[in-house]
Amino acid sequence: MKKVPMKAALFITAFFAFMGHFSLIxxxxxxxxxxxxxxxxxxxxxxxxxxxxxxxxxxxxxxxxxxxxxxxxxxxxxxxxxxxxxxxxxxxxxxxxxxxxxxxxxxxxxxxxxxxxxxxxxxxxIHHEKRILHIGGTIKDNLIASMEEGNGNLLLALQLSDIFAWDIDFTTDLRNNDSFKIVVEGLYLDGRFKKYGDILASEFSNNGDIYRAYAFKQNGKIDYYDKTGKSLRKSFLKSPLSFRRISSGFSRGRYHPILKIRRPHQGLDYAAATGTPVSAAGDGTVVFAGRRGQYGNLIIIRHRKGYKTYYGHLSKIGKGVRNGVQVDQGRVIGYVGATGLATGPHLHYEMRIDNRPVNPISLKIPRGAAISETMLIAFRQFTDQMNSELTSVKPSNHIAERNATRRRSQKDG
Ligand SMILES: [Zn+2]
Structure with a gap:
């Protein structure tokens, strides 16, 4: 498909439709x-x-x-x-x-x-001036080390990992020379950069697969969608160990990739430091929380459609996590440990459908709600615009300021 050159007016419309959620000034x-x-x-x-x-x-x-x-x-x-x-x-x-x-x-x-x-x-x-910024980078070692220092880039990396948390496990899936492009709002005061706003669109190239995310507001809520308008959310996170929770508190210099994943049996073993928070992979009800033989401290969560997830060898079970309790996706339910039959601290993670073990990594999990039909035209305008933005993001590791939107509109309009 041939790329249509950007029409500023169209962009402004989509841009401000998107910006509508910002608090009144x-x-x-x-x-x-x-x-x-x-x-x-x-x-x-x-x-x-x-x-x-x-x-x-x-x-x-x-x-x-x-x-x-x-x-x-x-x-x-x-x-x-x-x-x-x-x-x-x-x-x-x-x-x-x-x-x-x-x-x-x-x-x-x-x-x-x-x-x-x-x-x-x-x-x-405070009325910040909003500018659109382009950030591109190539993965060296890990996501955080691959971002520039300062300017809130750690927070930006975490925001990026949240957006793709259903598709990419940022602790174990990344490969050197994976790359990313980010189109993000920069908030300025008196001409000086203050902080990043929302990521408007992003592309992540992981091990040959390309993922794209577009921010869009629907029912008063900003969420991220793929190019067809399907929510990036799925009923299960890619990993029960949240990159955000593992990384927060680490500075760029001190961060080292700590996770290794192994699959020696019916389940996945994530080597991680004792005390690393473990999140519920999906919404569900706790059906077991306590000691069970070789599993040590174990939590079992029952999800919809016959799914269950198991979290074993925990050093500690989270506060309030007990039989019958409802948990939301991403909630911390316990902490990595080496209880039961474990040679070192790791999380044993298992997924079952109707009690039959499945491999959570290769399982195809459908995406969440899509953009409603009435919003699709606006969504397409926005994605077209963001695609041309993404195309012009340089893969270098530096921030380039795009022409200020407002100035453009005056010149072109
Ligand atoms: Zn195991």
Missing amino acids: TKEEAPPVQKQEFRKITGKIKKGETLFDIFKKYKLDIIELYKIREASANIHRLRELYPGRPYKIVLDKNAQINSFIYGIDDDCFLNINRTDKGFRAEKVS
């Missing part, structure tokens, strides 16, 4: 007129520092502190300040507080101003 009200003489105090909250400490340090009026706290009580409680968060205090010529600004998180700040009727507090959303 509160218009920042005009700041109150500042008096001629004032003093500014800016800083970042230190560990354990309270507003009281800051007031004391700069010899500010403690009565005003109570007024400020009271004014913001229903909007954002100032009792707990978080280390690293920025603040700004503006004083008038009488050394009284004119305004107090505190950065609640990356997306909003607290703005307190003096008015004729005392202090008035409001939460203001």
Whole structure:
């Protein structure tokens, strides 16, 4: 099929249809007129520092502190300040507080101003400029080591592993020279990159197979779909050991691939460190949680359509995981160990259909819900657009900023 050159207008439509889920941006009200003489105090909250400490340090009026706290009580409680968060205090010529600004998180700040009727507090959303970024890379050793350092790339890698968690086991399936392409939103403030937003589309080439994922909003929820519009979700995860759970807490430098998979019998053995969290591969009901002979600590989950999954040799069974309890896919149910007949710590994972053992790796598991017919045209427009984005992602390991969407629309439109 011949590729149709990108039509900017079409892209903008699809792009903003997609962006519709983003929280409403509160218009920042005009700041109150500042008096001629004032003093500014800016800083970042230190560990354990309270507003009281800051007031004391700069010899500010403690009565005003109570007024400020009271004014913001229903909007954002100032009792707990978080280390690293920025603040700004503006004083008038009488050394009284004119305004107090505190950065609640990356997306909003607290703005307190003096008015004729005392202090008035409001939460203001930060309007990030969104740009589309291209990231490409080739796997060397593991996904995390293959991403550039900084700029939230670890989080991006985890986001990527979540998207493909039903198709690719990022701890055991990756091969050197596998490659990935990511089209992702970059959120900018005053022209400076702040963080990544959602991955809009992605391609992962794993051992000769190519997987693509497209973000799409349906029934108020963003999810990822293949090119035909089928959800990437399946009733079973590719692995009961979540790459996200294994990797979080590892920095790029400290991460080493720790898993090996073996198949010596009716099931899979994942060598992993004692204490590695084990997730339920699918939604189901716990039908056994306790000691059972060679399995050691064992959990059995019953799923729909006669499926059961077994998790053996656990060092510990998760809190609240017992007979009759319903578990959701991905929930941590226990921790890797070496109980029962095991020479070293590993997870014994088994899947059965009507009590007949099957190989979970080669089993064809159908995908989840598809894009509804009424949304298919919009979905196709979006995938066409994303395909041309993906085509232009360089496989190098660096971030290239695509032409800013808005500027483009003005030029072309
Ligand atoms: Zn085993």
